[in-house]
Amino acid sequence: xxxxxxxxxxxxxxxxxxxxxxxxxxxxxxxxxxxxxxxxxxxxxxxxxxxxxxxxxxxxxxxxxxxxxxxxxxxxxxxxxxxxxxxxxxxxxxxxxxxxxxxxxxxxxxxxxxxxxxxxxxxxxxxxxxxxxxxxxxxxxxxxxxxxxxxxxxxxxxxxxxxxxxxxxxxxxxxxxxxxxxxxxxxxxxxxxxxxxxxxxxxxxxxxxxxxxxxxxxxxxxxxxxxxxxxxxxxxxxxxxxxxxxxxxxxxxxxxxxxxxxxxxxxxxxxxxxxxxxxxxxxxxxxxxxxxxxxxxxxx
Numbered sequence: 001x002x003x004x005x006x007x008x009x010x011x012x013x014x015x016x017x018x019x020x021x022x023x024x025x026x027x028x029x030x031x032x033x034x035x036x037x038x039x040x041x042x043x044x045x046x047x048x049x050x051x052x053x054x055x056x057x058x059x060x061x062x063x064x065x066x067x068x069x070x071x072x073x074x075x076x077x078x079x080x081x082x083x084x085x086x087x088x089x090x091x092x093x094x095x096x097x098x099x100x101x102x103x104x105x106x107x108x109x110x111x112x113x114x115x116x117x118x119x120x121x122x123x124x125x126x127x128x129x130x131x132x133x134x135x136x137x138x139x140x141x142x143x144x145x146x147x148x149x150x151x152x153x154x155x156x157x158x159x160x161x162x163x164x165x166x167x168x169x170x171x172x173x174x175x176x177x178x179x180x181x182x183x184x185x186x187x188x189x190x191x192x193x194x195x196x197x198x199x200x201x202x203x204x205x206x207x208x209x210x211x212x213x214x215x216x217x218x219x220x221x222x223x224x225x226x227x228x229x230x231x232x233x234x235x236x237x238x239x240x241x242x243x244x245x246x247x248x249x250x251x252x253x254x255x256x257x258x259x260x261x262x263x264x265x266x267x268x269x270x271x272x273x274x275x276x277x278x279x280x281x282x283x284x285x286x287x288x289x290x291x292x293x294x295x296x297x298x299x300x
Contacts, residue, residue: 051100058096062089087133087165128183129166135182136165145185145192150200150261152191153180159261173264193260199232200260204267206274207248209286214241214249220277221253227273230266232256247288 066085139145140163149160151170158170158178168180193200208217218239225237237255244250253270257263278285 051097054096054100055093058092059089062092087137128181131183131186132166132181135184135186136163136167138186139163139168139182140165144195145190149195150193152193153178153184153188157193157261173261198258199235199256200263201235201254201256202260202263202267203255204253204270204274205242206251206253207245207285208251208278209284210249212249212283216281217249217251217283220281220283221251221274224270224273224277225253225255228255228266228270230257230259230262232258248286 062085145151145160145163145168147160147163151158151160153170156172156178158172160168160170161177162169166182168182168185170178170180172178206217206221218241221239222237225231226233231237232255235256237253240252240254242250242252257266275285277283
């Protein structure tokens with residue numbers, strides 16, 4: 001008797017489950033048909049729900065990957081990856097969207113064909129934009145360029161103040177902003193003054209008249225370098241006797257800075273000091289001279 005009751009209960013539970021699943025299935029199949037014939041799309045509650053849940057799950061996975069990838073980075077480096085992850089997120093959403101449509105039995109071939117034609121057109125029209133985005137990703141990932149670096153691009157020296165996915169912004173020595181497309185930084189050779197370290201070596205070229213006491217010249221140049229507060233004591237400044245020029249003896253005053261971005265102003269200050277010291281010690285800076293010889297012509 002008890003076994004019969006248990007079987008009856010099990011049958012009732014199965015009927016209830018079937019009714020519940022049947023009701024859920026009917027709800028998920030509710031919707032309408034978009035388009036005509038086989039090329040149309042059956043937009044149902046189940047399809048919309050699957051798309052929403054898949055995109056939410058993909059968003060959760062991307063956030064987890066981003067957190068794992070940037071857990072050992074400082075705040076500055078984390079901010080650089082924001083643009084990259086946005087780009088990856090959009091691409092992932094598109095892939096998930098078409099994957100769910102395909103798994104739902106929808107023929108996505110027409111969409112892919114239209115997308116391919118559209119992407120070809122966009123690729124041709126926005127070729128430089130895509131190059132800039134790829135360049136920005138490479139710059140951020142391999143850290144070939146950092147905020148604060150002093151670079152020279154197309155004859156202009158600037159300090160990098162912001163690196164974005166498409167462009168890099170730098171401020172020049174005359175306080176003007178230069179916006180550099182990232183593909184230029186990838187394609188061309190760029191002088192980075194501070195890539196290896198903040199300390200850079202600068203130099204001043206000075207010509208003095210023939211007959212000047214070269215030891216005195218060296219002493220005065222070293223005095224100029226050591227007296228300037230912006231020049232580092234270590235490494236120590238040094239003077240090189242470069243060459244015997246056409247009209248002058250050529251010297252180079254070499255010195256080291258922590259802020260090469262301010263080098264032009266510092267060099268100007270040092271030139272004023274050098275001119276004053278040379279006048280006090282009777283060391284002359286010659287101007288170019290040429291000897292002109294006139295030979296008389298003989299009359300026949």
